[in-house]
């Protein structure tokens with residue numbers, strides 16, 4: 001790693017950050033619970049989308065004690081639509097651990113923070129530096145891109161060794177008393193100037209005087225990434241069963257994708273309406289009408305669901321399902337977006 005370039009980062013980034021930082025709700029204080037919650041929500045999710053979730057979550061569960069005491073259904077409901085629901089489960093588990101082991105006070109030590117459920121090196125580094133002023137870098141894709149451009153490094157940033165080298169190099173230049181701001185300045189520059197998709201705004205960049213990628217004109221070739229594997233395709237038929245306005249739901253298994261959330265009944269493969277009808281009858285459901293059919297898809301990190309949704313009107317609320325009223329769908333049951341998109345289509 002290039003020492004001179006790393007040494008120059010704090011003095012170039014901190015004044016720029018003081019001028020250019022966006023006013024984000026989680027930047028208004030240094031409460032560890034707020035920093036933690038925002039960092040978890042921001043993983044894989046856009047800042048604009050997180051803002052309303054963050055406010056709603058804190059209104060419902062204003063502190064670690066409240067989160068630890070909440071049931072998982074409540075937390076899932078607050079998380080509904082954000083995706084990656086294991087984050088919501090780990091948040092609650094970690095809150096319980098903080099209450100049990102640390103009397104409800106967030107630990108101010110990197111190793112203890114890192115050991116909490118759902119907290120990896122990046123999040124521990126962010127909380128450590130922003131909430132507790134520890135010299136603990138938070139290295140994610142944004143920071144790797146930035147470092148790889150400013151140093152014009154051609155090594156593949158998906159290599160775990162590179163991440164730890166960047167972490168060590170940054171840790172050695174963390175400015176005492178400004179650790180939190182330094183972490184946030186790196187995040188901010190990666191999110192707003194040295195952007196991932198599209199041309200980086202080098203003219204507005206505080207690192208332009210030292211940036212080797214800019215000097216060499218290779219910004220868009222960096223960082224070097226491993227080729228992504230294609231997503232697995234899964235084909236399924238989703239059955240939207242409506243009985244007097246209530247919709248049939250089933251709870252998903254406690255492990256795996258969307259664990260413990262609520263789903264619509266489904267079957268593998270693409271069924272025609274008459275095949276779906278036969279299947280429902282084999283389940284003891286006797287629909288009155290087939291209402292309509294729609295096609296939807298939903299993309300997860302490693303898999304894509306291609307779904308045919310078939311809508312049925314039913315006369316009876318058969319007991320193998322939980323029948324949710326529109327009000328309960330709104331307030332009680334956490335139905336992930338993959339399934340919920342069929343409910344917004346409902347015209348029954």
Ligand code: SF4
Pocket residue numbers: 146149150193194195200201202203205206207208211212213214219
């Ligand atoms: S000068 Fe351009 S490529 Fe270099 S760090 Fe700044 S925005 Fe990124």
